[in-house]
Amino acid sequence: MQEGPSILYLLGSAGAGKTHNLAKRYLHLLCQQVPEGLRKDHLRSILAITFTNKAAQEMKERIIRYLKENALGIKEEVDSELARSWIEFILFHYSDFQIKTIDSLLFSLLRGLLLELGVKPELEVTFNHKEIINRSFDRLLSKMKSNETLRRLFQEVVHCFLRIEERKGFKIEKHLRERLVSLFSIDTPSGNNVSFQEAPPLEISEDPLKWKAWEKLRPYRTILSLLLDEVKELINREGIILGGQWTKILKELFNESDLSYALFKVGFSVKHIMLDEFQDTNQEQWEVLKEIVEDALARGGTLFFVGDPKQAIYGWRGGNWRLMEKAFKEDFPSVPPERRIKESLNVNYRSGRKIVQFNNTLCKVLADPKFGELIIGLLFSKQKPLKKDEFIKNLQEIFAHQNQECSREKEGQIRVEIIPAGKKEEFLLKVKERLVKKVREKFEEYPKGIAILVRKNAEGEEISQWLSEEEIPVITENSLRLKRAPLLKGLVCLLRFLDWPGDELALWSALKSELFHDLPGFPAQRLEELLEMQKEKEGLRRLLQIQFPEGFKNYLESLSEKVGFLSLYELCQEITRTLRLFERFPQGKEILRRFLELVHKAERLGIKSLSEFLEFWDKEGGEERLGTPEGVEAVRILTIHKAKGLEFPVVFVPLTDWPLRKENILKDEKGELFYVKADSAPADLLELQNQDFLSKVIESLNLFYVGATRAMEEFFVYVYVNVKQKGGQKNFSHILQEILKRIDPKYGFQKA
Structure with missing residues (x-):
């Protein structure tokens, strides 16, 4: 591509080599002829952004490996002498090798800007938001002893909690604390995006049903306001900054100053930006990154990003897959259409043929509008959501692009076991028996290559216990603590x-x-x-x-x-x-x-x-955790979230009855908290609840896709069929059963 600002969007499904292409792009930009005296500036002008420290480290190792292979003549993508000289230069100037996590990038920018503003940058960073909130809550409880007004308020909160949550038992403080922490954490750890005001806005007070839904949470709102004051006092007193909070601070700093000048003052001069896993970026992060990208494009730079909306599984922390299309089409008007290029990666380099075909068919089923209608009918027995067409359209946009070819000669194996059972306990006993037997069998062949993927760590611990009882070695997230x-x-x-x-x-x-x-x-x-x-x-x-x-x-x-x-x-x-x-x-x-x-x-x-x-x-x-040990003969048990980006010869997803629940406490677009009850809430709040619920359904479908695409050779999944259930609350296994009915057995899909 000729000189000038440009945007390249690489869309690729799991196993298609997105990260490989990003590393190759870095190599292409790096190994350009530049004068010897400008090498350091050139190295610093290229920035790759990942979402985890592990991904950043792997990216660095991959680039160094590519340079070595070219320097030794194993590959001929770059002149060998040029590759050799860049290896030496990077090793001597490693701090200028800019492959960072999004958090480390934004925090380093914040420290530099605060120093320029004359503020001491010695900030203590903590990602343990729960610990900060719990300490603040304890302080609030201690004040209650000498404050009658506060004591009465806590009594109201407890009554409100018991009425709304419909909880019984003696551990009220524990459950109440958990609920307040979850409400406080909506959108941002600081709670700034949640409205805690005492008086309802005018449009709420004029609507009786909406006012009632708002009023039910008044005690929560009041206590959250006091809790927010305690948190602010604590972080100011101890000089703490909550992880992720710097995004908000940076946004405010950028709004108040000339961005180019601010970046120049802190020595930040980036011309080429690469972004991995864009679908996991949240709105607030992108608003800050967008400013940095705009500055790079204004100087003739480039934006290169890779992503896959089917792997968007971080909606609970604000991840927004729609930002990718918006960034490509709308966000940078200075880049002409002919300099915006979108490419798709259509070859799978990870999985065997039957696994690739299974996942192709899975996506085809999910992208079918008729199947979207079926999901709506399955989950909504009475009144359907007003925006059901939007849900169906989202499924199409997310899943319609998968039609991968397989680069491997191996067939691979898919085995789905439908397990009928009455109660959940009966299902778990059957899963235990089958899983332990199959894992022991596969462990002989793949002692270092088996992964069991779960939704929650607690499920992983239970399965770990099953295997440990049979003396099968196991590594779990908890065992690494x-x-x-x-x-x-x-x-x-x-x-x-x-x-x-x-x-x-x-x-x-x-x-x-x-x-x-x-x-x-x-x-x-x-x-x-x-x-x-x-x-x-x-x-x-x-x-x-x-x-x-x-x-x-x-x-x-x-x-x-x-x-x-x-x-x-x-x-x-x-x-x-x-x-x-x-x-x-x-x-x-x-x-x-x-x-x-x-x-x-x-x-x-x-x-x-x-x-x-x-x-x-x-x-x-x-x-704190240890790094996952390499080359250990043990079965890995980890959450699907942790498995994202990884691959294993054999993968089991044994528990698929993931809960699908509607939240009864919701936040609208203005940050107002409401209690939503199906038989009394106004229509717009019910619709808000439905849309929140459907977004969780899509995230569950994405989670299953991520789990199914980790397997290289063999994939096993167990599906719970409740033979006694005639109606009532549905879970993910109900959707999965409908998907499996539509997958063609000729692709090697075997039911037990």
């Missing part, structure tokens, strides 16, 4: 003892762990016998001094004497040295390094003492 590592459990117990030597339960737990196993001075059998005898834990420290004087002195006493004299990080390093943890547990090196990184992070956050660190560990530190 630091607090689940046995070695760290023992280490944290030791830290608790060092923090308070009177905590003999912590001492007993540390000694019982693998931490002290076979250490000189603590003979394993004698130590085990002592711990079994001393289950009451009282007097344990004294007994250790008497029975294991050498071990007690060399380890426990030696470490205790250093508490208070070493920094937190130095103390943890001293523990690893004294107990020789890296030498004794070579398989735990990654876990120990990750723990020390966490300790270092805690110190940077201002946590200095051992007791502060242990509190930090209990609240959030232990939730």
